Amino acid sequence: MNPFSLDQTVQVNGAAVRRIRRGHLWIYAGDLERGPEGDPVFVRVADGAGNELGTAFYSPQSQIRLRLFTRSPEVASPELLRARIESAVGRRRGRIGPSSACRLVFAEGDLLPGIIVDRYSDRLVLQTLSRGADALKTLIADILEETLHPAGILERNDVRARRLEGLDEVSGVLRGEIPGEIEIAEDGVRFIVDLRRGQKTGFFLDQSDNRVAAKTYASGRALDCFTHTGAFALHFASRCQSVLGVDASPESAAMAGRNSALNGFDNTDFREGNVFDLLRELERAGETFDTICLDPPAFAKNRKSIAGARSGYKEINLRALKLLRPEGVLITSSCSYHMSEADFFDLISEAARDCRRPLQLVEKRGQAADHPSLAGMPETYYLKCFILRAL
Numbered sequence: 559m560n561p562f563s564l565d566q567t568v569q570v571n572g573a574a575v576r577r578i579r580r581g582h583l584w585i586y587a588g589d590l591e592r593g594p595e596g597d598p599v600f601v602r603v604a605d606g607a608g609n610e611l612g613t614a615f616y617s618p619q620s621q622i623r624l625r626l627f628t629r630s631p632e633v634a635s636p637e638l639l640r641a642r643i644e645s646a647v648g649r650r651r652g653r654i655g656p657s658s659a660c661r662l663v664f665a666e667g668d669l670l671p672g673i674i675v676d677r678y679s680d681r682l683v684l685q686t687l688s689r690g691a692d693a694l695k696t697l698i699a700d701i702l703e704e705t706l707h708p709a710g711i712l713e714r715n716d717v718r719a720r721r722l723e724g725l726d727e728v729s730g731v732l733r734g735e736i737p738g739e740i741e742i743a744e745d746g747v748r749f750i751v752d753l754r755r756g757q758k759t760g761f762f763l764d765q766s767d768n769r770v771a772a773k774t775y776a777s778g779r780a781l782d783c784f785t786h787t788g789a790f791a792l793h794f795a796s797r798c799q800s801v802l803g804v805d806a807s808p809e810s811a812a813m814a815g816r817n818s819a820l821n822g823f824d825n826t827d828f829r830e831g832n833v834f835d836l837l838r839e840l841e842r843a844g845e846t847f848d849t850i851c852l853d854p855p856a857f858a859k860n861r862k863s864i865a866g867a868r869s870g871y872k873e874i875n876l877r878a879l880k881l882l883r884p885e886g887v888l889i890t891s892s893c894s895y896h897m898s899e900a901d902f903f904d905l906i907s908e909a910a911r912d913c914r915r916p917l918q919l920v921e922k923r924g925q926a927a928d929h930p931s932l933a934g935m936p937e938t939y940y941l942k943c944f945i946l947r948a949l
Contacts, residue, residue, distance in 0.1 A: 619724035665938075672686060762786065768943045780798040852874055
């Protein structure tokens with residue numbers, strides 16, 4: 559079957575039409591007035607009057623029933639897919655180096671719904687998170703091989719989001735060879751990355767620009783909470799007297815120690831532990847820090863969990879502020895899309911009021927430039943990062 563076949567048209571309601579015209583790419587199950595027969599990969603999209611709106615990936619099981627791929631009069635084709643991928647790569651040329659890591663394709667942010675491609679040195683990691691994207695996986699791998707000539711392409715489709723599309727969770731080598739570990743460098747700091755088992759596609763690339771920016775404010779004694787494999791901590795190490803990194807995963811804490819040794823740092827200490835408990839223990843012990851970083855996992859997985867997430871975010875920020883010395887710097891992040899930037903800043907401000915600490919906003923940041931958000935589609939803007947000074 560030709561996945562680019564366009565012999566079926568679906569009809570959507572007015573709400574979907576208005577969303578598309580604002581620049582959004584998703585059409586939900588409840589927006590369909592007439593669906594297709596069978597399970598086509600691509601369908602034409604039309605409004606109630608029969609006016610064509612574009613072509614979209616179709617997913618019969620997901621609540622996101624359609625993901626707009628083109629707008630009329632464009633037609634989905636292998637040539638357009640190739641052009642989109644080549645354009646996305648071209649926009650990142652300045653970030654590509656022999657041992658660098660970056661995101662080459664950011665799904666809807668690059669008009670390639672459900673497709674993620676990350677580069678680690680001379681290897682690529684591919685995720686196809688929608689049913690339509692998955693149907694094009696072999697073609698995408700071919701295009702990446704022809705465009706970038708990587709030493710290997712790894713499929714990391716072992717993510718829960720695929721279940722919502724009716725897809726299996728799978729992982730494996732698609733092209734070439736993938737080593738057990740690979741070394742990358744970020745602004746001169748070296749890291750060992752496990753592409754097969756590491757978080758996300760191996761590393762938290764969306765914080766890369768924020769780590770470089772935060773380093774310029776780091777000084778004295780630093781605390782890196784939710785350190786994972788030490789990414790923020792090791793950027794701080796070259797500027798701080800000492801750095802304590804904490805993570806709930808013993809494997810992550812051990813890898814952070816390996817990364818520290820790789821860079822020749824002798825002023826770091828990485829521990830396994832619960833950050834909430836540790837912050838209380840440090841406060842009771844009268845410990846203080848000049849630099850504190852909070853980079854937790856997403857506390858709000860959906861709208862229903864916002865209240866609990868807000869409480870968790872406020873708790874760790876309140877505890878961190880109590881540990882900061884005068885003129886100390888707090889780097890605090892939320893990767894929960896459902897926690898808005900305004901709400902996140904409000905709870906930080908509440909925490910500052912509760913502990914009676916005047917707080918300066920030094921920088922307001924988001925996800926790295928290789929994770930661009932799409933105007934009209936707020937779901938593509940999810941990472942909030944504030945650099946603050948406690949007075």
